[in-house]
Amino acid sequence: MSSNVEREWFYYLKGRHILLYQLLSGSSSERITQSGVIRTREKELMYPNEDIADGLRIEYTALNEPFVSESLETTTATASGTDISFALSGTRITTDNTNNFWDTTSGFVAGDKIRVQGSASNDADYTIDSFSGGGNSNMVVSGSTLTDENTGERVTVTQIPKEATSPDETSHINLNKMLSLAVVDYLKAMVYEQAGQMDLKEYYMKEFYGKLGDNESNKRKISMSFPAGVYAVR
Amino acid sequence: MTVLEAMERVGLKETTLTIAWIKDAIHHIQSNSKDKLKVTKQDIIKAVDSDDNKYLLPADMIAVDSISVKDTSDSKYKRIRRLNTQPYYLLEDTAP
Numbered sequence: 326m327s328s329n330v331e332r333e334w335f336y337y338l339k340g341r342h343i344l345l346y347q348l349l350s351g352s353s354s355e356r357i358t359q360s361g362v363i364r365t366r367e368k369e370l371m372y373p374n375e376d377i378a379d380g381l382r383i384e385y386t387a388l389n390e391p392f393v394s395e396s397l398e399t400t401t402a403t404a405s406g407t408d409i410s411f412a413l414s415g416t417r418i419t420t421d422n423t424n425n426f427w428d429t430t431s432g433f434v435a436g437d438k439i440r441v442q443g444s445a446s447n448d449a450d451y452t453i454d455s456f457s458g459g460g461n462s463n464m465v466v467s468g469s470t471l472t473d474e475n476t477g478e479r480v481t482v483t484q485i486p487k488e489a490t491s492p493d494e495t496s497h498i499n500l501n502k503m504l505s506l507a508v509v510d511y512l513k514a515m516v517y518e519q520a521g522q523m524d525l526k527e528y529y530m531k532e533f534y535g536k537l538g539d540n541e542s543n544k545r546k547i548s549m550s551f552p553a554g555v556y557a558v559r
Numbered sequence: 560m561t562v563l564e565a566m567e568r569v570g571l572k573e574t575t576l577t578i579a580w581i582k583d584a585i586h587h588i589q590s591n592s593k594d595k596l597k598v599t600k601q602d603i604i605k606a607v608d609s610d611d612n613k614y615l616l617p618a619d620m621i622a623v624d625s626i627s628v629k630d631t632s633d634s635k636y637k638r639i640r641r642l643n644t645q646p647y648y649l650l651e652d653t654a655p
Contacts, residue, residue: 328632330639336626337642343614343626345603346646370646372606380603382627382636386589387597387619391582396560492578494563499595504588505560511584512569512577533584537592 327377335370345381346370392492393499402432402439402484409482411447411474417463418451421476427464428456431482438487439466443480446472450485503543507536589621596624603628 327334333348349369393400408421418441420426427433437453451466464482489496498505514529562577571577588594599617606612616623627636 326631327628328630330628330630331637334628334639335642336639337645338616338623339645341616343616344645345612345614345628346642372612373603374605375603376605377603377629377631379600380629380631381601381614382629383599383601383617383620384596384624384627385599385617385620386593386595386622386624387617388582388586388589388621389595389597389619391585392562392578492562494561494566494574496562498560498562498565498581498585500560500585500588502560504594505565507588508560508581508584509565509568511587512565512571512580515580515583516569516571533587534591537588540594541592 327375327380334373343381343383345373347373390486390488390499392489392496393486394489394496395487396497397486397499397501400484400486402434402437403482404431404433405443405479405481407479408476409444409478409480410476411444411471413471413473415463415465416467416471417457417465418447418471418482419458419463422462425460426462428461433464433482433484436487437484438468440483440485441480442483444478445474447474452487501540503536503540507533507540510536586621593622593624 335346335348337344337346347370349371404420404427406420406422410419410421411417412419422430424430433439433453435453435455438450439453440450441447449469451468454465454467457463457465486499488499498508500508510529510533514526514533517523517525517529562574562581565581566572566574566577569577597617597619601614603614604611625638626641627638629635630637
C-alpha cells in the first residue's frame with residue numbers, strides 16, 4: 326500500500342518520459358529485518374514496487390478544443406436543484422419543476438453540451454438532443470450512459486463549450502475576450518513577419534505577451550499599500 | 560470572437576492560414592499561462608526490470624502543470640516532487 330506519497334515518491338523528466346522513484350527507506354518498505362538490522366541506507370531510491378491502477382496522474386496543457394461552436398461569453402446556461410432525477414429508459418434528465426425549467430428558465434437549447442455535477446452516479450458530460458414532456462420537463466440527452474437515480478441530491482447542470490471539430494469562419498476561438506484580442510495581435514505579428522517588417526512583428530508580439538500578462542493579473546487582483554515616509558510630502 | 564471577426568480585424572483573407580496561426584497562438588498561450596488544463600492517468604506497475612519506472616508523457620502535452628501519485632491509504636492523488644538530477648546509481652539498473 327502506498328502512503329506518504331507526497332514525501333516518498335519523486336519523478337525525473339527525461340526526454341518524453343517521466344521516471345518514477347520511490348524512497349527505499351519509505352513507509353511502504355521494510356526497514357528493519359527480523360534480526361533488527363536496518364536494511365536500507367537513508368535517502369536511497371528505488372523503482373516503484375507496487376501496482377497502482379490509475380496511479381500516475383498528469384495535469385498538463387494541450388491544444389485542447391481550440392475552436393467551439395458558441396462564444397464563451399454566451400455559454401452561460403445553468404440550472405441547479407434537488408428535484409432533478411435521471412432515467413436510463415428514454416435517456417432523460419427530469420425536473421419536478423414543469424414550468425419550462427430547462428429551456429425558458431435556465432436557457433438550455435437542443436444541441437448544447439452540458440456537464441452534470443453533484444449527482445450520485447450521473448456526473449458526466451452530455452449533449453442535449455431534445456426536450457419532452459409537459460412543460461418540457463424532460464431533457465433527452467446523449468453522449469454518456471445514464472443510471473436511474475431519484476431526486477434528492479443537489480444537482481447542478483452547466484452548459485460547457487462544444488468543440489467545433491471542423492473549424493470554419495463561423496467557429497469561435499475557445500478563449501475569453503482578452504485572450505482572443507491577444508490572438509488578434511499574434512495574427513498581426515504573423516502578417517508583418519510575412520511582409521518582412523520585423524519591427525512591427527516584434528511590436529505586436531510584445532502586445533500579445535502583454536495581454537497574456539493582463540489576463541493572468543486579472544485573476545489575481547491584489548491591492549498594495551505602503552506607509553508614508555516621515556518626510557513624505559502630504 | 561469568431562474566426563471571421565479575427566480575420567476582419569487583421570485584414571486576412573485566407574481562412575486555413577488564419578486557423579493555423581490561431582492554433583499557434585493558442586499553443587503559445589498554453590505554453591505560457593495554462594489557460595486550460597487536461598488530465599491523464601496511467602497505471603503504475605511494480606518494477607521488475609530496468610525500464611519499468613518509465614512512463615510516457617502525453618503526446619499532446621505542451622507544458623506540465625503537476626504530477627501526482629495515488630496514495631492508496633486514503634485514495635487521494637498527491638503531488639510528488641521533481642528530482643533535479645537523475646539518481647546516478649540507477650542508470651542501466653538490471654535489478655531495481
